[in-house]
Amino acid sequence: MLADTDADGFVHVGDRFDDELRYLTRFSGPDRPYAFVYTGSEATATLCAPRLFHEQAQTEFIDRASDTTHRQVRTEQVGEPAGIRAVSTLQAAGISDGTILVPQQIPHDAALYLEQAGYELRSTDAVTVQRQQKTPAEIGCLRCVQQVTAAGMAQAEKILAESTEKNGVLRWSGAALTTEVLRRQINAILAQDGVQPAGNTVIGAGSSAADLHFTGVEEINAGETVLIDISPRGPHGYYGDMTRTFVVEGDGGWERRAYVAVEAALDAALRQLAPGVDAATVHEEAAAEIGAYGFPMVAEEGEIGFTHGTGHGVGLSLHEPPILSRETPLESGMVVTVEPGVYDPDRGGVRLEELVLITAAEPGYEILAPYPRSITPTHSR
Numbered sequence: 001m002l003a004d005t006d007a008d009g010f011v012h013v014g015d016r017f018d019d020e021l022r023y024l025t026r027f028s029g030p031d032r033p034y035a036f037v038y039t040g041s042e043a044t045a046t047l048c049a050p051r052l053f054h055e056q057a058q059t060e061f062i063d064r065a066s067d068t069t070h071r072q073v074r075t076e077q078v079g080e081p082a083g084i085r086a087v088s089t090l091q092a093a094g095i096s097d098g099t100i101l102v103p104q105q106i107p108h109d110a111a112l113y114l115e116q117a118g119y120e121l122r123s124t125d126a127v128t129v130q131r132q133q134k135t136p137a138e139i140g141c142l143r144c145v146q147q148v149t150a151a152g153m154a155q156a157e158k159i160l161a162e163s164t165e166k167n168g169v170l171r172w173s174g175a176a177l178t179t180e181v182l183r184r185q186i187n188a189i190l191a192q193d194g195v196q197p198a199g200n201t202v203i204g205a206g207s208s209a210a211d212l213h214f215t216g217v218e219e220i221n222a223g224e225t226v227l228i229d230i231s232p233r234g235p236h237g238y239y240g241d242m243t244r245t246f247v248v249e250g251d252g253g254w255e256r257r258a259y260v261a262v263e264a265a266l267d268a269a270l271r272q273l274a275p276g277v278d279a280a281t282v283h284e285e286a287a288a289e290i291g292a293y294g295f296p297m298v299a300e301e302g303e304i305g306f307t308h309g310t311g312h313g314v315g316l317s318l319h320e321p322p323i324l325s326r327e328t329p330l331e332s333g334m335v336v337t338v339e340p341g342v343y344d345p346d347r348g349g350v351r352l353e354e355l356v357l358i359t360a361a362e363p364g365y366e367i368l369a370p371y372p373r374s375i376t377p378t379h380s381r
Helices: 019-025 051-063 082-092 108-116 126-132 136-162 179-192 206-210 254-272 279-292
Strands: 009-014 034-039 044-048 070-074 098-102 119-123 164-166 169-172 201-205 225-230 242-247 320-323 335-338 341-344 348-351 354-358 365-367
Touching (some): 009 019, 009 082, 009 108, 019 126, 051 070, 082 108, 126 320, 136 242, 136 335, 179 225, 206 225, 242 254, 242 348, 254 279, 254 335, 254 341, 254 354, 279 335
Parallel strands (some): 009 098
Antiparallel strands (some): 034 044, 225 242, 341 348, 354 365
C-alpha cells in the first residue's frame, strides 16, 4: 500500500465493531477505540491496545499472523485518546511530519489529532480494495461458517417437512409453527457449533416473506412461501449467508411460478461468474431471466418484482464490495452472494441464495457449502 505512494505511514482508529480495523489487526476487542499504525520506513505494524488486552492482542495480532510483517503491541499512554497514541507511535518510528494515509471512516477526533501534530492526511480505499480478494485462510473461515449455515437450514427444512396442517395453519411439536419458533431452532443449531446468529436469521411467511429483513413473529400457513435467510457470524468474525424458500402443501400457483423464475435467474447468474467478468453483467442476466418469466425486472421495495441487486461480497462484513449490480471486474478469490428474488407484498416472496468463491478453474466459481434447492421441504438433507 505505501510502496505505491509517497506516504510515510498509515493510521486507522476504531473499535472491535470496525470490520476494516479487524481485518488489519485480527484483534477482536475491546469496544472502545484503539489504533493501528503502519510505518513504511521500517515495515512495522503496531497495535496500540489497552493494557488489560495485551495478552489477547499478542495472541491475535502477532502470534496468529500469517505474513512476514514486523508486528508489535504498544500499551503505553492507555489513558490517552487513540489518535494521540497513534501520533506517539509515528513519532517513535521517527516520523514527525509528512503524509499519512487514512481510511475514509477514521474518526474525526483521531484525524484532528494527526493534523494538529503536523501530518498531512490523505484518504485511501486500499484496504477496502484489498479485502475483496480473500486469502486461503479467509476462504477457510468462510467455508466453515457456511457449512454451519447449511446445517441450520437443514434443521429448518426438517421442521417444515415434519409439520402438519390444521385449519390452514402449520403445526409442529404440538403447537402452531411460527417464524419465531423456526428462528429459535435454527439459532440453536448455529450456537451448538460456536456460530452466532448475530440477529441475522430472517424468516418471513406469506406477505412478510416480501419484507427483505423480517424478524417478527408470524404463524406459518400451508400453501404460502416461507423465506429463510440465514447470515450468521463465526468466532473468527467471518459471515455465512444462505437463503432458501419453501412451501408446505402448495397448490402450484403464483408461488411455484415465482420459484421457477428465481431458480432460473440464479442459474443464469451463476453461469456468468468467472474472473474478468463485469459484476453488473451478473445482475443483468439474473434480471433478464426474471423478466422472461413475466415478473418486473426492476421494482422498488414494497412493489411486485425484483427489488434488489443480485449479490454482494461477504467477509468480515456481511455486505461488502464487490456489488454485483455495479461495474466491477470479478477477480479470483472474491467471495460473493448470488441471490435473485421475486416479491409480491400481497402474496409473499421467493429468494434463493448461494455463497460462491470466484475461481480461475472451470466453471469459474465454487459454491462454498452446497445445499439442495427444492420448493417442497424434505425430512433428510
